[in-house]
Amino acid sequence: MEAAWTIVLLFAASSVAMLWYAKRVVPSRTEARIEESARAFSKALELRFPVQKGVTARVCNLCMRLAHELGMPPERTTGLRLAAELRDIGLCAVPHRVLNEKPVSEWTQSERRLYHRHPELGASMLAHLPALKHIAGIVRCHHAPFGEGADPTFPSGKALPIESRILKVASEYAWFERCEGKEIALAAIENGAGTKYDPALVSGLRRVLTSERDGERAPA
Amino acid sequence: MSVSQATARTRRPAIWPPALACLWGAAVVALLALAPIQSAPDSGWLPILVAGLLADRLTLGQSASRQGVFGAAFQVGLATLCGPAAVLGASVASLLFKRLWPPRGFDGARWRAELLPAAWTALLAAVAFWGVESTLGGHAGSLSAACAYVAIQHFGPGALSQIGLGGSSFWPEARRLPSVPQGGLFLALLPLAAANVVLVKLDAPGLVAFALLPAAAACALVEARTREEAHYYGAIAALTAMLQRAHPQTNRHMERVADAAEEVGLRLGMPRKRARLVREAALLHDIGKIAIDEQILEKPGPLTHDEMAHVKRHAEYGAEILAPVRRFGPLVAWVRHHHERPDGTGYPDGLSGSRIPLASRIIAVVDAYDAMTAGIDGGERRAYREPVGEYEAVAELKACSGKQFDPRVVRAFCSALRRRGAN
Numbered sequence: 001m002e003a004a005w006t007i008v009l010l011f012a013a014s015s016v017a018m019l020w021y022a023k024r025v026v027p028s029r030t031e032a033r034i035e036e037s038a039r040a041f042s043k044a045l046e047l048r049f050p051v052q053k054g055v056t057a058r059v060c061n062l063c064m065r066l067a068h069e070l071g072m073p074p075e076r077t078t079g080l081r082l083a084a085e086l087r088d089i090g091l092c093a094v095p096h097r098v099l100n101e102k103p104v105s106e107w108t109q110s111e112r113r114l115y116h117r118h119p120e121l122g123a124s125m126l127a128h129l130p131a132l133k134h135i136a137g138i139v140r141c142h143h144a145p146f147g148e149g150a151d152p153t154f155p156s157g158k159a160l161p162i163e164s165r166i167l168k169v170a171s172e173y174a175w176f177e178r179c180e181g182k183e184i185a186l187a188a189i190e191n192g193a194g195t196k197y198d199p200a201l202v203s204g205l206r207r208v209l210t211s212e213r214d215g216e217r218a219p220a
Numbered sequence: 221m222s223v224s225q226a227t228a229r230t231r232r233p234a235i236w237p238p239a240l241a242c243l244w245g246a247a248v249v250a251l252l253a254l255a256p257i258q259s260a261p262d263s264g265w266l267p268i269l270v271a272g273l274l275a276d277r278l279t280l281g282q283s284a285s286r287q288g289v290f291g292a293a294f295q296v297g298l299a300t301l302c303g304p305a306a307v308l309g310a311s312v313a314s315l316l317f318k319r320l321w322p323p324r325g326f327d328g329a330r331w332r333a334e335l336l337p338a339a340w341t342a343l344l345a346a347v348a349f350w351g352v353e354s355t356l357g358g359h360a361g362s363l364s365a366a367c368a369y370v371a372i373q374h375f376g377p378g379a380l381s382q383i384g385l386g387g388s389s390f391w392p393e394a395r396r397l398p399s400v401p402q403g404g405l406f407l408a409l410l411p412l413a414a415a416n417v418v419l420v421k422l423d424a425p426g427l428v429a430f431a432l433l434p435a436a437a438a439c440a441l442v443e444a445r446t447r448e449e450a451h452y453y454g455a456i457a458a459l460t461a462m463l464q465r466a467h468p469q470t471n472r473h474m475e476r477v478a479d480a481a482e483e484v485g486l487r488l489g490m491p492r493k494r495a496r497l498v499r500e501a502a503l504l505h506d507i508g509k510i511a512i513d514e515q516i517l518e519k520p521g522p523l524t525h526d527e528m529a530h531v532k533r534h535a536e537y538g539a540e541i542l543a544p545v546r547r548f549g550p551l552v553a554w555v556r557h558h559h560e561r562p563d564g565t566g567y568p569d570g571l572s573g574s575r576i577p578l579a580s581r582i583i584a585v586v587d588a589y590d591a592m593t594a595g596i597d598g599g600e601r602r603a604y605r606e607p608v609g610e611y612e613a614v615a616e617l618k619a620c621s622g623k624q625f626d627p628r629v630v631r632a633f634c635s636a637l638r639r640r641g642a643n
Contacts, residue, residue: 018437026444030451032546037455039544044462047511047537093465096513125461129454130447 062170083138090122142167147195478502487632501554508538554579581626
């Protein structure tokens with residue numbers, strides 16, 4: 001009799017422990033592993049395209065500030081940050097020499113076509129990871145134009161995931177900024193508001209950049 | 221459009237679907253209601269069979285791990301109460317059921333692949349059941365017998381395929397079957413055992429509900445672990461996909477090298493888990509080539525000094541890429557040293573002899589053989605060298621053994637090749 005009760009208690013206690021392990025410990029470990037593998041992917045990209053060094057950090061920074069500016073809940077910003085890190089994973093398909101050495105103006109038609117497929121290729125690579133499925137969706141649309149009917153293969157306007165819209169503005173701004181400097185880059189982005197970029201995000205970007213300048217001035 | 225919409229919505233998978241609760245409730249009710257049948261097994265056949273089929277049907281939409289755990293728990297109960305014939309009947313009926321009204325993704329190939337292992341093991345399991353029950357006797361006897369029965373049912377197919385009698389040797393499709401994490405089975409047996417003890421000792425059938433908690437915990441654990449594993453293998457798949465995009469001609473090379481490396485590892489006496497790690501290292505050994513210019517790799521003539529130095533860096537790059545992932549820990553060194561030579565003239569660190577990890581030595585041999593023979597039947601021939609036949613490649617490996625390759629590994633690889641040739 002006594003022994004049977006002991007067994008019942010033992011099972012109850014051990015199953016509570018097991019539940020805690022399954023619901024808390026394993027998922028947080030999985031989270032950590034997702035972070036680790038994201039770092040491995042971005043390391044691979046960085047080694048393949050040394051030209052891009054620094055751009056990714058800038059894009060991540062801008063995305064986070066834009067998300068904050070829009071009041072995005074913190075649990076969604078994790079996905080956005082991962083997407084910002086992994087957005088160009090599909091660029092592996094573009095030949096090494098083309099991206100690293102050849103100026104964009106000299107690219108051939110087929111090289112351009114390959115480049116324009118990179119969001120889709122990246123999404124298909126990320127689809128291998130069940131935990132990153134939603135990020136694959138963001139990556140797939142991260143160069144999709146905002147304007148109606150510009151590209152029928154993608155959704156447009158507000159139907160695009162908000163993360164993709166943020167990523168488009170941030171990544172294209174960061175690239176222009178690196179090539180042409182801040183003023184020209186911001187002008188180019190503002191020029192595309194409504195057609196290429198979400199106007200709300202373009203004004204958000206302007207606010208973020210202004211506060212950045214204020215921030216720079218403040219300590220001096 | 222649909223893809224992006226489906227994936228952009230971040231939805232947490234439902235962990236406690238009402239269906240699962242209903243299933244467990246039904247199982248307990250069945251256990252309670254059918255307990256007296258022990259004395260008269262003939263009368264309880266039909267309801268149990270129906271319950272089993274229903275359970276099977278309901279768990280079909282669930283993950284493979286949940287199906288496995290639930291199935292095992294149900295079978296133990298069934299075998300304890302009604303004997304192995306009932307379980308056998310339920311399994312056969314459920315297979316027929318699936319054949320007649322196939323669920324999504326369950327095609328003829330999958331059916332054939334499941335049928336044979338089930339038939340192989342059922343016989344063995346039934347013999348074990350009757351043996352254990354008649355030796356031990358009583359309630360404890362029938363419970364242990366049921367556990368033995370179900371254990372054989374679940375581990376049987378794997379064990380049989382180890383000795384070459386499994387379903388996969390007759391139907392290659394059997395390889396595609398989702399594997400149920402095996403730890404989950406034992407976790408599922410425990411609650412049933414507890415329920416049984418309580419039922420007998422306390423004479424308080426209501427307490428069987430306690431069995432629900434451990435069973436649910438087991439399900440949650442198996443599911444969480446499955447997700448973790450899926451992420452690990454997904455990361456490997458995604459990395460190889462990146463490499464394949466960068467260097468399309470490496471397509472099948474990776475898989476062949478991985479298969480051969482695992483086999484050589486086993487032949488050299490590595491434990492199964494270790495050999496599996498070697499397989500993963502072999503899949504990823506050239507991952508550093510992502511950072512290498514394809515035009516240099518595919519260049520027909522000899523490389524200049526600078527180009528050679530650039531290509532040689534891929535071993536270091538590979539280690540650098542894998543380093544952030546903690547679970548790739550041992551693989552980092554193996555990938556870094558897969559171009560070292562026993563005589564110390566390799567790169568990147570010029571290690572010699574036994575200071576080179578065994579896994580790296582294995583990968584070096586297998587990789588060299590595959591690179592030499594690749595393209596003999598057309599397809600992925602390398603621009604910089606003519607493919608050679610199997611015999612010439614083996615002769616080359618043997619000629620370089622001791623200098624470029626570890627002789628022990630070369631011997632193991634050659635005997636693996638002979639075995640493959642004989643089959």
